[in-house]
Amino acid sequence: MTGNSPDIVIRKVKIGYQAKMDAAVLFVKGLVDSQAVNDLFIESMIKNSHLQEKYNLQDLMGLITNEAIPLGQVQSIRNQVEVVDSLMAGNTIILIDGIDEVLTAGTQGGGKRSIQEPTTHISIRGSKEGFTETNETNIAMVRRIIKSPDLLVESMTIGQVTKTDVSIIYLKGIAKEDIVQEVRTRLNRIDIDGILESGYIEQLIEDQTMTPFPTIENTERPDMVAGNPLNTLLCIQSSEKT
Incomplete structure (x- = not known):
């Protein structure tokens, strides 16, 4: 499905009793934390003493999930489309010969821009942090300011090709449920090949596109974003501006 792309790495390993079972580890270079994949994923499976004693396939899968891989977000998948989507999202995939399901573990990493001062919305007194291209980092910056458990986050993927992560953030009890x-x-009915920046979403969800008055605001600053859920709700996309 992915052709012979050179950035897709396939590592073949031997696991199980007397290392007789064939397995393969797949990941995309640049999207994963390479050290975590090698040290906490591949090496753990090869050197785990309990894993070497297992010869039953199902016992092997359970042991890999619960003990051999010291990483969070380990789950099994059977659907081929979900496997490819997980791989392209920066997860690591493990396939074992004879088992009709795969394991996926969250190993996202690779090169990311560090948190820097906003370039368009300069702050004199407030925070000097600006959003990055990573959705998880952006959400975390908002949560550092609003530490309430009522701050709810709903995530979805938009774009048939780009599969861009988009999140809605709002305060339960303050934001009106009908809004x-x-x-x-409006987000769920977006049918488009790709979302490259937040302007795409603005045009697809706002009521009036041909108006001189702004109906949707955007900012690079998490402190400004944190002030919005106190009155309404906001949408964070995996891009610099929100």
């Missing part, structure tokens, strides 16, 4: 539902509906 939150309307935003969900």
Whole structure:
């Protein structure tokens, strides 16, 4: 499905009793934390003493999930499309000969731009942090400011080709549920090949596109974003501006 792309790495290993079972580890270079894949994933499976004693396939899968891989977010997948989507999202895939399901572990990493000062919305007194291209980092910066458990996050993927991560953030009890539902509906009905930056979403969900008055705001600053859920709700995309 991915052709012979050179950035897709396939590592073949031997595991199980007397290392007689064939397995393969797949990941995409640049999207994963290479050290985590090698040290916490591949080496753990090869050197785990309990794993070497197992010869039953199902016992092997359970041991890999619960003990051999010291990483979070380990789960099994059977659907081929979900496997490819997980691989392209920066997860590591393990396939074992004779088992009709695969394991996927969260190993996202690779080169990322560090948190820097915003370039368009300069702050004199407030925070000097600006959003990055990583959705998880952006959400974490908002949570550092609003430490309430009522700050809810709903994530989805938009774009048939780019599969861009988009998240809705709102405060339960403050944001009106009918407005939150309307935003969900508008985002879910977006049918487009790719979302490259937040302007795409603005044009696809706003009521009036040909108006001189702004109906949707955007900012690079998490402190400004954190102030919005106190009154309404917001949408964070995996891009620099929100």
